Amino acid sequence: MVTYIFGHKSPDTDTITSSIVMANLERELGNEDAKAYRLGNINKETEYILNYLDIEAPELIESVEDDAEVILVDHNSPSESAENIENAKITKVVDHHKIAFNTAHPLFARLEPVGSTQTILYKLYKENDVEITKEIASLMLSAIISDTLLLKSPTTTEDDKKALKELAEIAELDYETYGLDMLKAGTDLSDFSIEEILALDAKQIDFKDVKSIVNQVNTASIEDVLEMKDELEKGIEEIIEREGLDLFMLLITDIVNSNSQVLVLGNAADLVEKAYGVKLEDNTALLEGVVSRKKQVVPIMTENA
Amino acid sequence: MVTYIFGHKSPDTDTITSSIVMANLERELGNEDAKAYRLGNINKETEYILNYLDIEAPELIESVEDDAEVILVDHNSPSESAENIENAKITKVVDHHKIAFNTAHPLFARLEPVGSTQTILYKLYKENDVEITKEIASLMLSAIISDTLLLKSPTTTEDDKKALKELAEIAELDYETYGLDMLKAGTDLSDFSIEEILALDAKQIDFKDVKSIVNQVNTASIEDVLEMKDELEKGIEEIIEREGLDLFMLLITDIVNSNSQVLVLGNAADLVEKAYGVKLEDNTALLEGVVSRKKQVVPIMTENA
Numbered sequence: 295m296v297t298y299i300f301g302h303k304s305p306d307t308d309t310i311t312s313s314i315v316m317a318n319l320e321r322e323l324g325n326e327d328a329k330a331y332r333l334g335n336i337n338k339e340t341e342y343i344l345n346y347l348d349i350e351a352p353e354l355i356e357s358v359e360d361d362a363e364v365i366l367v368d369h370n371s372p373s374e375s376a377e378n379i380e381n382a383k384i385t386k387v388v389d390h391h392k393i394a395f396n397t398a399h400p401l402f403a404r405l406e407p408v409g410s411t412q413t414i415l416y417k418l419y420k421e422n423d424v425e426i427t428k429e430i431a432s433l434m435l436s437a438i439i440s441d442t443l444l445l446k447s448p449t450t451t452e453d454d455k456k457a458l459k460e461l462a463e464i465a466e467l468d469y470e471t472y473g474l475d476m477l478k479a480g481t482d483l484s485d486f487s488i489e490e491i492l493a494l495d496a497k498q499i500d501f502k503d504v505k506s507i508v509n510q511v512n513t514a515s516i517e518d519v520l521e522m523k524d525e526l527e528k529g530i531e532e533i534i535e536r537e538g539l540d541l542f543m544l545l546i547t548d549i550v551n552s553n554s555q556v557l558v559l560g561n562a563a564d565l566v567e568k569a570y571g572v573k574l575e576d577n578t579a580l581l582e583g584v585v586s587r588k589k590q591v592v593p594i595m596t597e598n599a
Numbered sequence: 600m601v602t603y604i605f606g607h608k609s610p611d612t613d614t615i616t617s618s619i620v621m622a623n624l625e626r627e628l629g630n631e632d633a634k635a636y637r638l639g640n641i642n643k644e645t646e647y648i649l650n651y652l653d654i655e656a657p658e659l660i661e662s663v664e665d666d667a668e669v670i671l672v673d674h675n676s677p678s679e680s681a682e683n684i685e686n687a688k689i690t691k692v693v694d695h696h697k698i699a700f701n702t703a704h705p706l707f708a709r710l711e712p713v714g715s716t717q718t719i720l721y722k723l724y725k726e727n728d729v730e731i732t733k734e735i736a737s738l739m740l741s742a743i744i745s746d747t748l749l750l751k752s753p754t755t756t757e758d759d760k761k762a763l764k765e766l767a768e769i770a771e772l773d774y775e776t777y778g779l780d781m782l783k784a785g786t787d788l789s790d791f792s793i794e795e796i797l798a799l800d801a802k803q804i805d806f807k808d809v810k811s812i813v814n815q816v817n818t819a820s821i822e823d824v825l826e827m828k829d830e831l832e833k834g835i836e837e838i839i840e841r842e843g844l845d846l847f848m849l850l851i852t853d854i855v856n857s858n859s860q861v862l863v864l865g866n867a868a869d870l871v872e873k874a875y876g877v878k879l880e881d882n883t884a885l886l887e888g889v890v891s892r893k894k895q896v897v898p899i900m901t902e903n904a
Binding site for chain 2: 390391392393394395396397398399400401402403404405406407421588592593596
């Protein structure tokens, strides 16, 4: 019976590469039926990485069957997981997010508050004496660069830095040059419709009882993205109506200068003003130094809700 | 600021020794303010161990203050934890139970489906190159023996066996002789009132919407315990009334022959008959081969509820 390994919906680089790297680890440790899957489309950044390394994307699935054996990477919340996950058997979790699920059985769970899931997988390879090949090292370091914005995000830990440096040697890559190219590839929005941009990295996160979606797009130029402001607002209003949301936050994150412009709509928009001490003008404000949804949005918004 | 480290209420050997061993690990890794606590009285088995090793019991607490820094061992469910745990900051969890809590922040969580929390701590010591002294080894092996009933419980894994054997060498202990003495010390109920016996290792576990308490006492002679049957039933009825329970199961576990006699009261008593295919006579039945609440009670009862 196959062991399904996948990350979250609206997959990013950490989710996609972690599913591949975890599947490899499982197979190396004797679970021959371990296979990586994905729950959504590959983004531009991940596409750049997979092309660069000449690796195929994992197979797309939407749901899992009853009693399917599942390993979750880079997420644990059922709302970000496959359809029917409630009826699957989760045997392992490797993740760096807060705990947002319960289980009926004891399981193997390895969660650490580090920048990237791959930093944990890097440790698991070492602990289990499994070889980190050049290809695996490249996948691991790509995700660390992606999640920490080249070690600049406040989510970055000493463990991430140490892992990235060791992995760069194995991968024989100048990680700063490669990393900036990779991140820039991820900011290319030209192929996407407004609807697609608003779904690219959208996470449903309820701040207490404020039903919200927080989406994040990286860019090398906030101005370029704000040229689409009217269309983005129209699209967001449709999502708020359709999903019955109180709040939609679009974080437009400047990966070069490490700030985010936030575009906010919904009845609870003033929660953003309260949480960050800013005044929204035309639904938008600059959040200085904010680049991490997990570390600089979720706790602060939850606290103020 | 102190880091509180504790296991579950109604503490058993794994909970008490894990809090001591985890506190030592934290201090060895530089967290000088790490301190072990306990949430209830030391049982006879643990008393035997602490006396044997000449180690003091951790300090008793009932609740934690707001924003207290907390490390949970051997449990994660708020219902089994300190009062006010909802308002504490849980930074780490080391446990071998199912996941029954959520967090607002990412944290370090190390859960594995092994027999004893100490088997995980044993790995953490090795991974972090922290010395396992003779005393630490003795504490670790005591908990593995306790939770696996000398490797006979179905919760026993290869990891537990490997750890126990290596620890016995470090501790310079004949673990089989020591283990049987230790387990037998734990079956001594002579000092306890009926009320105390019924609270010794009681866990509130809801099987779907069947509100239940499952208590377990180990014994070398089921008959001896059943001599108190009338008083036990009276005590259980009072608890059912006071707590508004649907079900109370008292597992009287024969540690020599690896069976449990179950004493069952409450409106949902027939759930036990259905789950195990037994007929209760005078509220009791023999559950052959059942010794593990976690592995042989919780999943089966939940499935049939």
